[in-house]
Amino acid sequence: MHPAPSVIFFSTFSGLGFGLMAFLGLGLPDVTGWVAFTFWFIAYACSVGGLLASLFHLANPKNARKALSQWRSSWLSREGIAAIATLLTAAPYAIGRIFFDTAWQPLGYATAALALFTVFTTAMIYTQLRTVPRWNTPFTPALFLAYSLSGGALLAGQPIPAALLLLVTGALQIAYWWQGDAAERDPESTVETATGLGRIGATRLFEPPHQGDNYLLREMAYRIARKHAVKLRALALILGAALPAGLLLVFSATHLVALVAVLSHITGLLAARWLFFAEARHVQSLYYGL
Amino acid sequence: MTTLPDHTEKKLGLAIDLDTCVGCQACVISCKEWNTGHYGAPLSDTDPYGADPSGTFLNRVHSYESQPETGPAQLTHFPKSCLHCEDAPCVTVCPTGASYKRTEDGIVLVNEDDCMGCGLCAWACPYGARELDALAGVMKKCTLCVDRIYNDNIPEQDRIPSCVRTCPANARHFGDFADPNSNVSRLKAERGGIALMPEQGTKPVNTYLPPRAKSAPTGALTPVAEEPKGFLAWLDRALEAL
Numbered sequence: 001m002h003p004a005p006s007v008i009f010f011s012t013f014s015g016l017g018f019g020l021m022a023f024l025g026l027g028l029p030d031v032t033g034w035v036a037f038t039f040w041f042i043a044y045a046c047s048v049g050g051l052l053a054s055l056f057h058l059a060n061p062k063n064a065r066k067a068l069s070q071w072r073s074s075w076l077s078r079e080g081i082a083a084i085a086t087l088l089t090a091a092p093y094a095i096g097r098i099f100f101d102t103a104w105q106p107l108g109y110a111t112a113a114l115a116l117f118t119v120f121t122t123a124m125i126y127t128q129l130r131t132v133p134r135w136n137t138p139f140t141p142a143l144f145l146a147y148s149l150s151g152g153a154l155l156a157g158q159p160i161p162a163a164l165l166l167l168v169t170g171a172l173q174i175a176y177w178w179q180g181d182a183a184e185r186d187p188e189s190t191v192e193t194a195t196g197l198g199r200i201g202a203t204r205l206f207e208p209p210h211q212g213d214n215y216l217l218r219e220m221a222y223r224i225a226r227k228h229a230v231k232l233r234a235l236a237l238i239l240g241a242a243l244p245a246g247l248l249l250v251f252s253a254t255h256l257v258a259l260v261a262v263l264s265h266i267t268g269l270l271a272a273r274w275l276f277f278a279e280a281r282h283v284q285s286l287y288y289g290l
Numbered sequence: 291m292t293t294l295p296d297h298t299e300k301k302l303g304l305a306i307d308l309d310t311c312v313g314c315q316a317c318v319i320s321c322k323e324w325n326t327g328h329y330g331a332p333l334s335d336t337d338p339y340g341a342d343p344s345g346t347f348l349n350r351v352h353s354y355e356s357q358p359e360t361g362p363a364q365l366t367h368f369p370k371s372c373l374h375c376e377d378a379p380c381v382t383v384c385p386t387g388a389s390y391k392r393t394e395d396g397i398v399l400v401n402e403d404d405c406m407g408c409g410l411c412a413w414a415c416p417y418g419a420r421e422l423d424a425l426a427g428v429m430k431k432c433t434l435c436v437d438r439i440y441n442d443n444i445p446e447q448d449r450i451p452s453c454v455r456t457c458p459a460n461a462r463h464f465g466d467f468a469d470p471n472s473n474v475s476r477l478k479a480e481r482g483g484i485a486l487m488p489e490q491g492t493k494p495v496n497t498y499l500p501p502r503a504k505s506a507p508t509g510a511l512t513p514v515a516e517e518p519k520g521f522l523a524w525l526d527r528a529l530e531a532l
Contacts, residue, residue, distance in 0.1 A: 001413075059407025059427030066386035066404050070292045076410055077385035128383065130490055131416045188489050189416070191354070196484040196498055197308075200356035200364055209318070209350035209370075212343050215421040219409060283487065284418030287352055287370065 001132065002222045003277035010054035011122055012273050014083070015144060016266070017047025018115040019152025021090050024097075025111030028156055032101045040094040042155060044087070051083055075128055079121035086114040119148040126276075133187065134180040134280040139172065146172045147269060154244060154262055159253035163245045166265070170241030173272060177233060184281065194286040205289030220282035221290050229279060232271050240268020292384045294377065298396035301467040302434055303374050303495035304454065305474040305483060309502050311461040313353055313367030317453035321349040321371070321432075324452035329437045330402045331426035346423045348372070348432045349453055361506050369462070371453070372419040372432035373486065373494035374398050380411035380420060380431075388429070396468075396495060397436055402428040416490045439464075467495055 020043040023029075031039060055061050068084075070077040093107040123144035126135040150165035191205070192198025244261035251257045281290075325348055326333040335345035349371040357363045374391075378398050381389045388404035389411050391397070400411075405428040412420040412429065420431045435451035438444065448455060454462040465474035474497070477483065483497030518526050 057408065059409070059422055060405060061407075063386055063388075063404055063406035066388075067406060067408070068385075070385050070387050073293045073382040074385045076383065076408065080385065125383075125410070129413055130379070131414060189487050193487050193489060194416075195352075195354055195366070195368055196486055196500060197354055197356045197366055197368075199500060200366075201358040203354050203356040205352065206355040206365060207313075207353040209352050210347075214344055215346065215412070215424070216418045219412065219422070220418070282413070283416045283490070287418055 001277045001280045001282060002219050003274050004057055006053050006056035008270065008273045008277065010050045010057070011144075012050070012266070012269055013046045013053070014050030014122065015119055015148040016151040016155060016269075017043050017045070017050060018083075018086060018118050019148035019150075020155040021047065021086065021115040021152070022112040022149065023152050023156035023158065025090065025093065025108040025113075025115065027103055027105070027108060028158055030103075032097050034098075036094070036097040039156065040090075040098065043090070046155075047083070047087065075121055075124040079118065079125060082114060082118040082121050086111060086118050089114055116145060116148070119144055131283050132280045133183045133189075133283070135276075137176075137179055137183075139176040139179055143169070143172050143176050147272075150241075151265060151269065154248075154258070154265055157253070157258060159248040159258075162261075163248040166241045166245035166248075170237055170245070173237060173241065180279070189283045189286060191286045191289065194283065205287075208288060216284060217288065221285040221288055222278055223290065224275075224278040229275065232275050236268045236272035236275060238268065239264045240272055241265075243268075292381050292387055292389055294381055294391055295393040295396075298376075298391070298393055299468070300395040301374075301376070301495050302395045302397055302439070302465070303467050303474065303497070304371070304434075304451070305463040305465070305477045305497050305499060306369055307459075307461040307463070307477075307481075307499040308366050308368065309461075309499065310459045311351075311367040311369060312459050313351055314458065315351055316456050316458060317369055317462060318347060318349050318351055320452045320456035322347055324435060324438070325430075325433070329433050330400070330430070331423055331428055333430060334423050334425035336424050344424070346421045346430050348419075348421070348430060361504075364501065364504065366501055369453070370417060370419070371496075372398060372434075373417060373492070373496040374432075374434065376493035376495060377491060379414040379416075379490075379492060383410045383414040385410070395466075397434045398431070399433055399436065400429050400431060402426070405429050416487050416492065417494075434464075467497070 024039055058064055067077055068080050071081050090111040093104055093111055096102045096104045120141050123141035127140040130136050146169040150169045153162035153165050191203050195203055197203040244265045247257050247261045322333055333346040337343050352368045354366050354368055355363050374396055378391055381391050386404045386406050388401045407427040409422050420429050423430050439449050450464045454464040463474050465472040467475055478497045481499040483499050485494045
């Protein structure tokens with residue numbers, strides 16, 4: 001799948017923002033006034049910034065407001081509603097924390113639950129697609145939630161939970177790749193099932209329908225060089241999980257250590273999210289012999 | 291509404307005969323011609339006369355080579371357009387309600403006034419049957435020529451999809467699969483029509499009639515006479531004597 005920067009930015013930063021909101025909603029860290037403002041500002045900047053980035057993925061954004069209408073069937077619609085509900089529920093809780101030195105805790109718990117549900121709905125947009133075998137697995141929502149929680153803990157200044165969650169995330173990331181590689185080695189759909197010509201024998205594309213590229217090839221037939229994938233996987237694991245976890249466990253959590261850990265994690269996460277799209281193969285590319 | 295109907299009165303669709311398709315691409319062109327001027331936004335081309343042409347098509351013809359265990363490889367021309375699936379995943383993923391399946395005839399359509407061009411329906415389709423138009427920014431797909439099949443303003447013989455009307459090999463057939471006695475239902479039964487990627491669970495309405503088994507080309511290319519006769523025999527002898 002084409003790794004569109006808008007979608008990578010969206011899923012990365014909305015995940016971080018909602019992860020931070022989940023911790024803030026639980027009262028972690030227990031802060032008020034300006035300090036609380038800073039935390040909530042970061043949470044809103046990441047989540048709203050990510051959601052706005054997703055609008056750049058739309059070819060006809062003037063109809064974007066209609067995307068909230070089909071929550072009965074569409075995960076993308078549910079995601080939009082969950083995101084807005086989270087932001088609206090978090091606002092009064094944040095105002096109480098910042099301006100009134102109080103925690104309206106039921107609202108805080110609701111914020112935490114809604115924030116994690118939003119991340120789950122984001123993941124389900126991809127998980128639901130049987131057409132992309134790498135995504136069509138319970139590992140996808142597990143991984144999205146793990147990244148969101150570990151990034152949120154990191155941003156919320158919770159060193160020990162963050163370190164432990166980062167290690168879990170790293171393990172889940174390895175499991176996700178392992179199952180994806182296994183699914184690719186033994187695919188359910190092949191060019192033979194796609195064309196129904198397997199009854200004759202082994203089938204290959206003899207002549208494509210067009211010589212130039214088209215939307216289908218640009219959007220869904222992205223291929224990544226294998227050697228780059230291995231390097232990027234290593235970078236994603238080291239920068240995204242191992243290095244920040246190690247820093248938090250070895251050093252006392254000063255602002256500088258936290259900053260390095262956060263920047264390292266975000267860099268690793270961006271690499272992992274790029275791979276999430278770039279390595280995912282869509283079954284329609286079978287028709288193009290890819 | 292992007293929930294799927296439990297039941298459609300008709301199941302309009304195509305039966306595509308892979309045995310008779312000659313890969314002439316006439317259906318591709320007639321589809322583009324009709325659908326760029328009628329239902330919805332035109333099917334745009336970018337850089338059509340330049341070095342890197344690209345465009346939106348609702349129907350494309352691939353060609354495949356299949357190698358049986360014995361005998362020569364077989365070539366199959368393979369037209370591909372929307373299969374108007376009964377369990378259309380492109381419909382349920384749509385967040386705006388633009389994608390829908392009609393209750394009366396089962397045609398899957400896009401309401402372009404509601405489409406925001408997110409492309410998720412194209413991701414959900416296993417067949418690559420949906421293309422986002424680069425200029426209009428809305429999703430385009432086969433409409434089964436909904437603006438022809440019910441159109442009282444055109445001659446009756448033209449009230450079938452443009453691709454079916456134009457096919458010179460008669461490889462494309464249009465009809466109602468809900469009616470067991472329709473032309474397409476009988477073809478599907480007689481020829482063992484198959485669903486593409488049945489493992490995806492989409493239950494396509496369109497059916498593909500697989501190529502009939504070919505007889506092995508035994509003897510066709512063996513020499514008809516081992517020993518030359520007549521003039522050739524004389525020439526043979528004369529040349530050897532030289």
